[in-house]
Amino acid sequence: MASRLRRMEKPELSESEKDELLRKLQKLEKKQKAEILRLQKELDRVNRTWEMKVTILQQTLHALKDESFLRTSLQRQAARLQQAAVVYAVRT
Numbered sequence: 001m002a003s004r005l006r007r008m009e010k011p012e013l014s015e016s017e018k019d020e021l022l023r024k025l026q027k028l029e030k031k032q033k034a035e036i037l038r039l040q041k042e043l044d045r046v047n048r049t050w051e052m053k054v055t056i057l058q059q060t061l062h063a064l065k066d067e068s069f070l071r072t073s074l075q076r077q078a079a080r081l082q083q084a085a086v087v088y089a090v091r092t
Helices: 002-008 015-083
Strands: none
């Protein structure tokens, strides 16, 4: 077990190496934050686009339902008018 602990120990770094490593990590962190921000903006844009598309589809579906209802109503009305009979009153 002692040999295992020795293998896990990290080599000591000098102050200049630590500073250089810290700068690299800070630079990497800055790049990653910028990438996260860019991706969040893109995600927001894509979400807005899809919300707009869904809204348009809902409006279109509603318009189609309205049109279907009107057509059905007009067809029924036309069928009723065609079957209407004229009744003459006979005077005696």
